Amino acid sequence: MDLRFTDEEIAFREEVRAFFRQALPADIRRKAELGQRISKPEMLRWVRILHDKGWATPSWAPEWGGTGWDPVKQYIFKEELHMAPAPEPISFNMNMIGPTLIAFGTEEQKRHFLPKIARMDYWFCQGFSEPGAGSDLAALRTTALREGDHYVVNGQKLWTSTAHHADWCFLLVRTDPAAKKQQGITYLLMDMKSPGVTIRPIVTIDGHHETNEMFLDKVRIPLANLVGEENKGWDCAKYLLGHERSGIARVGVSKMRVRRAKQLAAQVMSEGRPLIEDERFLEKVALFEVELKALEITQMRLISEIGKRDDKLPDPKSSILKIKGTQLQQASAELLMEVAGYSAMEFDPAFVSGLHSDADADEWALTLAPNHYWARHVSIVGGSNEIQRNILAKTVLGL
Amino acid sequence: MDFDLSDEQRMLQDSVRRLLAEQCSFEQRHAMHADPAKAAALWRQFAELGLLGLPFTDADGGFGGGAVETCIVMQELGRALAPLPYFSTVVVCGALLRAAASADVRARLVPAIAAGDLTLAFAHSETQARYDLADVRTTARREGAGWVLDGDKRFVLGGDTAQQLIVSARVGSDIALFLVDAAQPGVSRRGYAMQDGGRCADLRLSALRVADDAMLGEPGAALAAIERATDEAIAALCADSVGAMAQALDLTMEYLKVRKQFGVAIGSFQALQNRAVDMLVATEQARSMALYATMMCGDPDADERRRAISAAKVQVNNSGRFVTQEAVQLHGGIGMTEECQVGHYLRHMTMNDLMFGDTAHHLRRLARAGGLIAA
Numbered sequence: 001m002d003l004r005f006t007d008e009e010i011a012f013r014e015e016v017r018a019f020f021r022q023a024l025p026a027d028i029r030r031k032a033e034l035g036q037r038i039s040k041p042e043m044l045r046w047v048r049i050l051h052d053k054g055w056a057t058p059s060w061a062p063e064w065g066g067t068g069w070d071p072v073k074q075y076i077f078k079e080e081l082h083m084a085p086a087p088e089p090i091s092f093n094m095n096m097i098g099p100t101l102i103a104f105g106t107e108e109q110k111r112h113f114l115p116k117i118a119r120m121d122y123w124f125c126q127g128f129s130e131p132g133a134g135s136d137l138a139a140l141r142t143t144a145l146r147e148g149d150h151y152v153v154n155g156q157k158l159w160t161s162t163a164h165h166a167d168w169c170f171l172l173v174r175t176d177p178a179a180k181k182q183q184g185i186t187y188l189l190m191d192m193k194s195p196g197v198t199i200r201p202i203v204t205i206d207g208h209h210e211t212n213e214m215f216l217d218k219v220r221i222p223l224a225n226l227v228g229e230e231n232k233g234w235d236c237a238k239y240l241l242g243h244e245r246s247g248i249a250r251v252g253v254s255k256m257r258v259r260r261a262k263q264l265a266a267q268v269m270s271e272g273r274p275l276i277e278d279e280r281f282l283e284k285v286a287l288f289e290v291e292l293k294a295l296e297i298t299q300m301r302l303i304s305e306i307g308k309r310d311d312k313l314p315d316p317k318s319s320i321l322k323i324k325g326t327q328l329q330q331a332s333a334e335l336l337m338e339v340a341g342y343s344a345m346e347f348d349p350a351f352v353s354g355l356h357s358d359a360d361a362d363e364w365a366l367t368l369a370p371n372h373y374w375a376r377h378v379s380i381v382g383g384s385n386e387i388q389r390n391i392l393a394k395t396v397l398g399l
Numbered sequence: 400m401d402f403d404l405s406d407e408q409r410m411l412q413d414s415v416r417r418l419l420a421e422q423c424s425f426e427q428r429h430a431m432h433a434d435p436a437k438a439a440a441l442w443r444q445f446a447e448l449g450l451l452g453l454p455f456t457d458a459d460g461g462f463g464g465g466a467v468e469t470c471i472v473m474q475e476l477g478r479a480l481a482p483l484p485y486f487s488t489v490v491v492c493g494a495l496l497r498a499a500a501s502a503d504v505r506a507r508l509v510p511a512i513a514a515g516d517l518t519l520a521f522a523h524s525e526t527q528a529r530y531d532l533a534d535v536r537t538t539a540r541r542e543g544a545g546w547v548l549d550g551d552k553r554f555v556l557g558g559d560t561a562q563q564l565i566v567s568a569r570v571g572s573d574i575a576l577f578l579v580d581a582a583q584p585g586v587s588r589r590g591y592a593m594q595d596g597g598r599c600a601d602l603r604l605s606a607l608r609v610a611d612d613a614m615l616g617e618p619g620a621a622l623a624a625i626e627r628a629t630d631e632a633i634a635a636l637c638a639d640s641v642g643a644m645a646q647a648l649d650l651t652m653e654y655l656k657v658r659k660q661f662g663v664a665i666g667s668f669q670a671l672q673n674r675a676v677d678m679l680v681a682t683e684q685a686r687s688m689a690l691y692a693t694m695m696c697g698d699p700d701a702d703e704r705r706r707a708i709s710a711a712k713v714q715v716n717n718s719g720r721f722v723t724q725e726a727v728q729l730h731g732g733i734g735m736t737e738e739c740q741v742g743h744y745l746r747h748m749t750m751n752d753l754m755f756g757d758t759a760h761h762l763r764r765l766a767r768a769g770g771l772i773a774a
Contacts, residue, residue: 297687
């Protein structure tokens with residue numbers, strides 16, 4: 001037993017850190033530091049820098065552009081990315097549709113789509129949830145009927161984040177209404193420019209527009225854009241659950257926020273001295289750091305367990321990382337906001353969205369409350385924490 | 400990074416677990432509390448398995464184990480709530496002997512400890528000191544070729560039956576450690592049971608005369624040795640707590656599957672499942688920090704070591720309190736009774752929580768040291 005990183009891993013961390021220091025554009029770093037969202041052109045600029053380095057898709061199979069890093073190195077990379085702080089490349093592309101196509105796509109689909117997904121020439125969004133299908137995703141009702149060499153799709157999708165930026169959408173539809181719930185679902189790739197696709201923005205409680213409703217009215221999708229087999233789409237969707245867990249706890253995000261909270265607390269005055277000298281504040285931060293350290297080690301333990309298994313099947317214990325990781329992301333966002341005191345009061349959603357700067361205001365504090373609200377979503381998405389508890393109760397505790 | 404136990408470590412874990420499963424069931428434990436001779440038999444078996452000499456080098460007469468081996472044993476002891484003076488003799492005093500005693504002293508004591516013939520206790524705490532390791536008022540003054548010790552020691556773990564004591568006392572402004580025969584004139588002790596059935600003692604040292612060579616190491620070096628031994632003890636205590644909370648969780652899961660209400664096993668209720676999962680998460684978090692403490696407790700950088708140990712104690716205390724309290728809640732009324740095992744884990748965890756610094760103490764210490772993440 002040895003919990004230390006190897007010399008090689010330490011050198012790798014240095015290499016990654018040095019690259020981010022040199023390659024991350026200053027304007028994008030500044031936005032990330034201030035907690036602002038970045039625009040589509042900024043995201044594309046950053047992803048292409050990573051892509052040129054060969055680091056846009058670390059977890060992919062090497063023959064399709066992966067780095068071949070083991071899970072520990074992937075974890076180190078993610079943590080350094082979060083701590084730089086740099087924007088994370090769009091997860092729909094890198095963590096979801098890419099790996100799904102590598103596992104289930106035809107040769108032709110892989111050759112056409114994967115390079116464009118990796119470079120974000122195609123920005124993908126996810127068309128899974130519906131008004132009546134949230135945690136119970138298999139209750140989805142959007143239909144697809146075959147008509148010659150096309151599917152004709154009708155229905156409504158919800159929480160279609162970044163749909164307004166996206167070129168393509170990976171979509172779950174019902175192709176066999178008579179089949180049992182999970183059967184009869186099919187996985188399709190949809191061109192967002194197809195006639196019949198309508199996007200309606202949804203502004204969330206942080207004042208920002210990231211997510212959408214999507215209406216599909218007689219949208220024609222070529223049969224060639226079927227992923228896997230018809231009526232077997234649930235297998236493709238399920239494939240990702242439990243995979244891609246090396247970054248699920250987002251320890252680096254929470255670490256970066258604590259570091260920033262401490263930096264800001266050294267400047268913010270309270271009762272005639274810097275807040276950082278307040279023992280109650282320090283103990284609150286320390287308690288958070290303890291939980292985060294524990295999570296970091298828990299994560300490394302699970303990574304090393306999964307790495308050793310022959311089947312490489314997802315470990316249901318990764319739900320522990322989702323639960324604790326999201327709790328700590330939320331706590332860190334709240335902690336950071338609390339440092340600001342009154343300065344967190346000013347509401348400027350355009351600043352949060354990264355559309356303008358505001359030198360007259362306390363710029364460092366403008367995103368803190370909105371990002372705290374936004375952090376509430378992490379325990380809801382990707383299988384709510386309550387669903388994760390159900391999974392753990394059943395699979396790990398045998399209840 | 401490697402979280403696996405070696406084959407030898409796995410064998411160690413299996414053999415301790417098996418021994419305790421056979422010899423330290425709930426009923427057997429009960430009998431040991433009533434009749435110390437029964438515990439002595441188990442102690443003898445620990446000696447035969449080589450567990451009592453585990454953390455000492457071959458040269459000292461031990462078996463060359465390290466912090467990982469100690470924590471493996473402690474985790475099993477916590478799981479079984481074994482009423483043995485392992486922690487006080489082998490872990491705490493063992494660490495003190497390694498940190499402060501000369502090779503000659505170790506060569507004299509370690510073989511006897513390993514054989515199960517010698518138990519020791521660390522007489523350090525005093526009423527006013529609470530968790531401050533440097534607050535020692537017991538004095539040692541020169542008289543002739545020896546020393547005379549005076550003072551009151553409190554909460555001496557295993558102190559009611561230990562044959563020898565390691566006593567801290569002030570020599571001028573320094574703290575020194577003395578090896579004292581507990582049966583010597585000048586030592587009076589009041590032994591008592593702790594909440595979990597463990598044994599403890601308060602000592603009065605009045606004009607206790609010891610020889611010059613009773614002093615372990617140099618006065619100036621004793622506090623650092625005490626701090627180091629305490630950090631090793633806390634790491635071991637964290638492992639013990641993890642064993643205890645993991646067993647409380649297991650017992651609770653078994654109970655949820657067999658206890659029926661409203662015509663079904665209560666484990667089918669989502670409200671209880673969710674609470675059970677939170678217990679699991681807390682246990683895993685504690686397990687991680689106990690590993691961290693195990694890895695860090697021998698770190699020569701005292702500042703790094705201290706921060707890691709305090710962080711671990713905070714997490715393990717918080718998790719342990721939560722898990723054992725929830726274990727009682729999920730058992731319902733039966734969990735409140737003496738004859739149900741689960742409440743005994745709450746009692747044991749409560750002791751571990753207090754020992755060597757509670758959560759508030761370690762959180763304060765960690766905060767004052769700047770926490771774990773640099774600004």
